[in-house]
Amino acid sequence: MIQIRVHGRGGQGAVTFAHILCASATYDGKYGQSCMGATVERRGAPVEAYGRIGDKPIAERGVILAPDYVIVLNSQLMKAVNVETGMKDNGKLIINSPKALELKHEATYLDATSIAVDLLKTPITNTVMLGAFAAATGLVSLDSLEKGIRLILARFSKDKLELNIKAIKAGYEEVKRGKGVH
Amino acid sequence: MEMFLSGNQCIAHGAKLSRVEVISAYPITPATPASEELWEMVEHGELDADIVNSESELGAMGICVGASAAGCRTFNCTCSQGFALMREMLWAASGMALPVVLAIASREIGIPQGLLSDYSDSLSERDASFLQFYCENGQEIIDSLIMAYRVSEDERVLLPSLVVTEGHRVSHSFDLVDVPEQEKVDKLLPKYQPKHVFVDPDYPMSQGAGVMAQYPSFKMQQYQAMQEAKQIIKDVCQEYAKVFGRSYDLVEAYKTEDAEFIIVGMGSMVSVLRDKVDEYRQKGIKIGMLKLRVFRPFPEEEVRQYLSNAKKVLVIDRACTPGNTLGISCLEIKAALRKSNVIISNYIISGRDFGGTDVDEMFASWSKRDDEFVEWFKIGFDERTATISGSDNWEKLLKGEKVERQLIKEGEGCLSKGTASCAGCLSLQAIRQVLSVFDKNVVIVNNAGCLSAVGTFYPLTGWKAPFYFFTYSHAGAAASGMEVAMKRKGIKADIVLVAGDGAIFDIGLQTFSAALERGHRIIYLCYDNQAYMNTGVQKSGSTPYMAKTKTTLGGRQGRVKNIEQIVAAHGDIYIATASSAFPEDLLRKVRKAKSLNKPSFIHIICPCPPGWEYEPELGIEIARLGVETGTVVLYEYENGKTTVNYVPRERKPVEEYIKKQGRFSRLTKAQIAQIQKEIDGNFYQLTGSK
Numbered sequence: 046m047i048q049i050r051v052h053g054r055g056g057q058g059a060v061t062f063a064h065i066l067c068a069s070a071t072y073d074g075k076y077g078q079s080c081m082g083a084t085v086e087r088r089g090a091p092v093e094a095y096g097r098i099g100d101k102p103i104a105e106r107g108v109i110l111a112p113d114y115v116i117v118l119n120s121q122l123m124k125a126v127n128v129e130t131g132m133k134d135n136g137k138l139i140i141n142s143p144k145a146l147e148l149k150h151e152a153t154y155l156d157a158t159s160i161a162v163d164l165l166k167t168p169i170t171n172t173v174m175l176g177a178f179a180a181a182t183g184l185v186s187l188d189s190l191e192k193g194i195r196l197i198l199a200r201f202s203k204d205k206l207e208l209n210i211k212a213i214k215a216g217y218e219e220v221k222r223g224k225g226v227h
Numbered sequence: 228m229e230m231f232l233s234g235n236q237c238i239a240h241g242a243k244l245s246r247v248e249v250i251s252a253y254p255i256t257p258a259t260p261a262s263e264e265l266w267e268m269v270e271h272g273e274l275d276a277d278i279v280n281s282e283s284e285l286g287a288m289g290i291c292v293g294a295s296a297a298g299c300r301t302f303n304c305t306c307s308q309g310f311a312l313m314r315e316m317l318w319a320a321s322g323m324a325l326p327v328v329l330a331i332a333s334r335e336i337g338i339p340q341g342l343l344s345d346y347s348d349s350l351s352e353r354d355a356s357f358l359q360f361y362c363e364n365g366q367e368i369i370d371s372l373i374m375a376y377r378v379s380e381d382e383r384v385l386l387p388s389l390v391v392t393e394g395h396r397v398s399h400s401f402d403l404v405d406v407p408e409q410e411k412v413d414k415l416l417p418k419y420q421p422k423h424v425f426v427d428p429d430y431p432m433s434q435g436a437g438v439m440a441q442y443p444s445f446k447m448q449q450y451q452a453m454q455e456a457k458q459i460i461k462d463v464c465q466e467y468a469k470v471f472g473r474s475y476d477l478v479e480a481y482k483t484e485d486a487e488f489i490i491v492g493m494g495s496m497v498s499v500l501r502d503k504v505d506e507y508r509q510k511g512i513k514i515g516m517l518k519l520r521v522f523r524p525f526p527e528e529e530v531r532q533y534l535s536n537a538k539k540v541l542v543i544d545r546a547c548t549p550g551n552t553l554g555i556s557c558l559e560i561k562a563a564l565r566k567s568n569v570i571i572s573n574y575i576i577s578g579r580d581f582g583g584t585d586v587d588e589m590f591a592s593w594s595k596r597d598d599e600f601v602e603w604f605k606i607g608f609d610e611r612t613a614t615i616s617g618s619d620n621w622e623k624l625l626k627g628e629k630v631e632r633q634l635i636k637e638g639e640g641c642l643s644k645g646t647a648s649c650a651g652c653l654s655l656q657a658i659r660q661v662l663s664v665f666d667k668n669v670v671i672v673n674n675a676g677c678l679s680a681v682g683t684f685y686p687l688t689g690w691k692a693p694f695y696f697f698t699y700s701h702a703g704a705a706a707s708g709m710e711v712a713m714k715r716k717g718i719k720a721d722i723v724l725v726a727g728d729g730a731i732f733d734i735g736l737q738t739f740s741a742a743l744e745r746g747h748r749i750i751y752l753c754y755d756n757q758a759y760m761n762t763g764v765q766k767s768g769s770t771p772y773m774a775k776t777k778t779t780l781g782g783r784q785g786r787v788k789n790i791e792q793i794v795a796a797h798g799d800i801y802i803a804t805a806s807s808a809f810p811e812d813l814l815r816k817v818r819k820a821k822s823l824n825k826p827s828f829i830h831i832i833c834p835c836p837p838g839w840e841y842e843p844e845l846g847i848e849i850a851r852l853g854v855e856t857g858t859v860v861l862y863e864y865e866n867g868k869t870t871v872n873y874v875p876r877e878r879k880p881v882e883e884y885i886k887k888q889g890r891f892s893r894l895t896k897a898q899i900a901q902i903q904k905e906i907d908g909n910f911y912q913l914t915g916s917k
């Protein structure tokens with residue numbers, strides 16, 4: 046079982062990131078389970094969401110203390126939160142940051158905010174980061190991500206949904222082009 | 228059909244597939260999203276039900292009981308203190324033989340206010356004659372809800388049911404779920420047609436009559452119906468398995484036949500235990516697992532059947548009953564196994580998450596020990612609990628050491644900076660402004676709401692003045708009690724009760740009204756952001772006409788309470804309205820309230836960025852437009868005399884106020900005209916000008 050922890054600020058879509066990712070994994074024939082911690086979330090407060098992906102039904106629930114992957118939707122958050130807490134030794138990070146940072150674990154960086162602002166006209170980066178996650182880890186296919194987002198965001202308007210699918214692809218390509226990989 | 232759903236969505240789907248007819252809704256974390264999902268289903272025409280926003284959980288359960296007594300299939304979803312508040316009506320439901328089904332997304336009962344799931348809410352009602360089903364995952368929630376209605380409505384049972392899941396851990400986690408087909412469910416669960424309680428003027432019946440010597444006989448019937456329910460649950464489970472292929476029972480015994488060690492658990496921990504049993508079996512350890520799926524009626528025979536031959540049994544409990552050493556389920560397991568020689572030990576884990584490593588640690592210790600023990604697992608005394616008052620100096624005080632206290636002076640404010648409110652929170656700003664008027668001699672009393680989550684969250688506190696959080700519904704009474712006691716002890720301080728609109732207009736109205744009537748010298752401050760914002764924007768009594776919330780998706784309909792008139796009806800009270808955009812007016816009013824020797828009520832309209840849907844920097848502008856359009860009228864009222872404090876030179880059309888807020892984005896011209904008309908009328912009535 047692969048464990049994924051997503052860090053963001055309330056309102057940036059960390060929880061939705063986990064839901065779309067784990068729903069998408071089910072289209073690849075895997076089992077996915079996403080959740081959030083028991084917290085009081087306010088807009089702008091540090092938020093964590095969790096995803097588990099495995100080859101058999103997932104038994105454990107709740108907070109992930111020892112993640113294989115850590116996603117950071119907003120690198121400014123790293124001043125307040127140690128996102129590497131509890132990470133497995135060979136764990137990897139995918140970080141929304143235009144430049145590399147000093148960390149103990151291997152990390153992939155991309156400027157997801159610029160891509161999101163370009164495409165979505167808002168600095169909400171979760172869909173860009175989903176694409177980046179797929180490219181960096183190969184844990185979920187781009188096709189499945191598209192199916193997953195259509196499922197989870199079914200009540201979005203068509204235009205908004207299509208734009209977010211574009212954002213997934215843009216994040217995917219950004220990492221595939223090998224930009225900023227460390 | 229396979230769907231990727233959260234536990235709360237499964238609750239909604241279970242209710243929908245059961246074709247519930249009347250649903251009551253009142254927000255409480257973490258059960259709220261289930262009600263929101265049901266509102267969506269009704270709004271989109273996917274579910275033909277009447278869904279009613281109530282003023283409290285007591286009201287919500289009252290609606291269920293009333294609707295069930297009138298012959299409808301009814302539903303509500305709640306937890307924690309909300310469920311505790313329902314208590315009286317729970318006993319009414321079972322006493323009147325009403326097959327109401329409630330879903331519980333379990334959460335600890337405060338105080339302290341927690342958010343973890345420990346079953347203390349549902350298990351503390353184990354004597355209310357509700358059947359209780361504990362679910363492992365979303366799939367089981369859907370299946371159990373459907374079966375619960377079938378069992379509850381069976382004429383040999385006629386008792387209400389609880390379908391319990393874990394808050395957050397299950398309610399907020401998404402899984403792949405097989406949602407049953409409606410047609411098949413309809414065959415299994417036909418329309419509810421009660422023969423015992425209904426409304427029919429041609430066949431009048433009296434319900435809820437008083438009894439004297441007959442009460443024991445009624446109680447015995449309830450007791451027997453609960454015993455009979457065991458076989459009926461088993462039968463319904465078998466029927467369900469034939470149609471949907473998923474087998475359930477009172478318990479699930481997993482690899483117990485030859486097991487020397489058996490672990491007993493409930494809820495989502497069972498998935499972890501099942502995996503671990505497989506793993507340990509591969510190592511040659513003879514271990515099994517017993518899942519307690521139904522807690523009421525308690526499956527005594529099954530417990531005996533599956534556990535009697537084990538050498539050792541370990542019961543993992545989420546809830547305890549202080550005063551008895553054993554956890555609640557262990558207590559019942561022991562009673563069932565009273566004649567056997569099994570060594571029964573007990574770990575209490577309360578609301579902790581539970582994973583594979585926990586099983587390893589438990590097994591390592593338990594398998595070596597031969598004694599019967601009861602222990603709290605990895606839960607010890609947290610020395611910080613002693614400093615929870617917010618004064619880190621408490622320990623020093625206890626030791627008799629000298630402590631320098633930080634006291635506030637007038638104008639300084641008794642809530643420090645850096646609290647965890649949303650960006651642009653005007654409620655917090657208003658509270659800061661109000662409290663800046665008081666010197667150190669102020670006591671702040673608070674109902675549940677945004678402020679209670681923002682001002683202090685253990686182990687931190689932003690309060691420099693005495694701060695007391697009481698429950699949602701009873702802060703008015705608690706503040707009254709404080710006032711009486713403070714007088715008695717000669718403590719001279721102002722009491723300010725800070726409450727949101729939900730607390731004043733809805734759930735806390737009863738104790739607020741009683742406190743006003745008694746005339747305690749309390750300053751009541753209502754920071755009114757016009758919906759339940761702390762739980763994520765649900766309709767309150769103050770939500771304006773046509774405003775969209777998650778429980779008024781097409782815009783709020785019907786009447787809106789005039790709280791000033793309600794307060795005024797209590798006699799000599801200083802009443803004032805205020806706006807975030809007019810701080811000097813607000814401060815003057817608070818100073819006046821402080822100077823008076825009688826109750827005061829100050830009602831501040833506070834725009835809320837996430838709830839009203841606007842960018843945080845626009846708050847003051849919107850608040851100002853509220854006043855300049857006449858939507859909010861700044862005035863004072865005392866003993867029959869209204870004094871209007873501000874009349875805009877030229878009143879702006881309400882559209883200017885409305886168009887800046889996303890919650891009004893779908894209004895038609897006719898609806899805006901309707902709002903304008905109402906505002907014009909109200910403005911004229913208060914100010915005498917047009």
